[in-house]
Amino acid sequence: MSSAVRMDTRLNFPVYPLMVLLCAVCALSGTRSAVASSGRSCADTRQVYAEKGYSTGTAPLTQISGEHLRLCPQDYTCCSSQMEETLALQSERDFLKAVEENSQFLLTTFTQRHRRFDEFFRELIDLSEKSMNQMFTKTYGRLFTQNAHVFQELFVELRRYYSGGSVSLSEVLSDFWSRLVERVFSLVNPQYQFSEDYLECVSKHAEQLQPFGDVPRRLRVQVSRAFIAARALSQGLATGRDIVNKATKLTADSECVRGLMRQWYCPLCRGMPSLRPCHSLCLNVMKGCLANQGDLDTEWNNFIDALYQVSEKLEGPFNMELAADSISVKVSEAIMHMQENSVSISTKASR
Template identity: 90%
Template sequence: DVKASAAVSFVCDWLASDPVCFSIGPGEHLRLCPQDYTCCSSQMEETLAHQSETDFLSAIDDTSQFLHTTFTQRHRKFDEFFRELIDLSEKSMNQMFTKTYGRLFTQNANVFQELFVELRRYYSGGSVSLTEVLSEFWSRLVERVFSLVNPQYQFSDEYLECVNKHAEQLQPFGDLPRKLGLQVSRAFIAARALVQGLATGRDIVNKAAKLSAGAGCVRALMRQWYCPLCRGMPSLRPCHTLCLNVMKGCLANTADLDTEWNNFIDALYQVSEKLEGPFNMELAADSISVKVSEAIMHMQENSIATSTKVFQGCGSPRLTPGRSRRSPKESGGNRRPFRTFSPEEKPTTATGTNLDRLVSELKERLRPMRGFWVSLPHTICNDKNMAADVTNEDRCWNGQTRGRYLPDVTGDGLMSQINNPEVEVDMARPDVRTRQLIMELRVATNRLKHAQAGQDTDFMDSKSPPPPPTQHKYYDWFGCPTLFLEIYCPVGFQSNPNFAYLIKLVKVLLSS
């Protein structure tokens, strides 16, 4: 008792300037700390409890900061880069087509301008179908080129519609629209999915890191961090395993993000690899001018056969006033209003191989993000300011006094906290906010998986093959997808006696 009293006197001297530290004495008034000799008043205990919550939330925020910073910076860099690629592609086309085609291009520049307007709108998240955008571009282009290779005729809007109908069968641009469409669609879908995925990652980290510590968590935090101070041992750190049990209890719901978080990180990694390879956005942006020019040349070189078949199907068009009727061979055989690019004229990008560097940096930063949420207790407790070193288990605070902490370390996630000796966790009430984050992660992962296959989830038809399989199976439950129940019920929750009540609640919500 004398030794304990001396220790308490030391702490009281240390806190002498604090008006809430009144006297040394028994601790029967304490609600959170052991009720032995203490220098903490009830008011001080309450103040320290609030401080422990603040310290905990600050630790979460500090630990997750690198995630937030990475997603924010990578999102900005990729977004700026992709937008620059689109701008450079349009600028390159304007410069080279003006040089190559002169007035013919400037008179029809709106066709190309509209293409890039729609490409930007798609990339920015607009409700735009790339297939429809490119189809509309080629339809408008075939009308313009057909008129230019047959200048002796006047074509009405109805006649040009007929030309478009025959173009589907005649393929005046050869296979180039299909090739360009495949290349551009894959690249733009992957680029948009990656940028949206990085924004989603940033937002989810923001939400997941903004926790609210429950009463049971705050009690445990106070007991491990500040009760030693009230006992006169301000420098004594909690035992490492004590800290782990407290953190696993406080972060039980957050740990349940782990599976979907890892799936999401893997999907981001795989999409970035696609952009580095077959879905390369740099190559796709560069190829627009080249392939469009080659398509125009293909149509001109085959203009005689194309015009003949169109005239057969659509009828003879009206002559332009002052023009005489000539055969397709006479009218188009020797005229070359267009020419293709020479190799030195083909577009290059000022950004060079920046995409490879950006993707490499992103992949390097994504790797350590796997398992972040489930390992968060270990990350915090490995901080020397938060807990004693694992090698110091006999000289640490075990929750009551100095000594080894004997209870086993509990598992991860909500359902593993049933036997947590430090934090009382209500497993019958899963955290709705965490389940909503799981939903957001699943939706984002699904979009990324489809992007890996060159598919846009906003414009999928019934013929599109499914994305790579996930770990989740979906069944109908009371006429609705069990995705709802999977999100709002953690694994193993079906065995909980409150599950039947939740089913009833879900039915009420769905019927309201």
């Protein structure tokens, strides 16, 4: 497979590492260099609060009783009710922003990989059709151009299958060979004028006559493997993109906000803005806020493993470049086989 579409970066989205990363990012949110709290003064709290763009009009100058607090411990505090409410909203915004920023790389990766793979595979189909047209125009000239629609329909159906259409590859290829045998049978027997009913009869008995030898079976196996795997990978990348996009559209419930306040802004209300949350507290809060995403962890990893298995098959036994290149070659081989065995095939057909 071209390096342009090779999945060379592991597309993993484990929730636990995301939690760790969020803890690392968010632990720094709103902190300053360590400054010791001076007694009951709220100067440090007022300064940090002002640096966030909020008015200090309701901020106490010194610590007051915290009986009015709803989220932080109700001991002496540097936060008024309005400050606590404002900081609760700020903690939610900080959390959602951190999730969005840390998931953006994964979303971008899936989006780009899907686009690049889709463009690459569609280009392979286009090149395969172009190669066939050039080869057969040069070899058969007017006979090919008169029947070009048979080959065009094959590629139309192949594209429709890849795009997710309700198409059976076996039926597509079977119909193609049926139409082709009618054209080639007339070509190798120019001394006769066959009726449509007779040619249709030849087409219906193609399995017994085997006018193209073993080529149809070999082409069906090769094309089916490559197209099934390519469609699965394309759809998988698109699905992964959509899952990441939806999974990171979060809302923080009241318990999540309470936990976020405890780790980020309750120390600020206590007059200790430089105090950072311990790692275990941060992880517990993140697990609560990302509980639904955590439930996806096992299935997500299985999904990623499946994508890798498909991509490896496309590089190996289901190689899509070889399959696309082989279409014109095998069709040409099939026609030559019928030309070389025209006498025996015509004899069988006349019985």
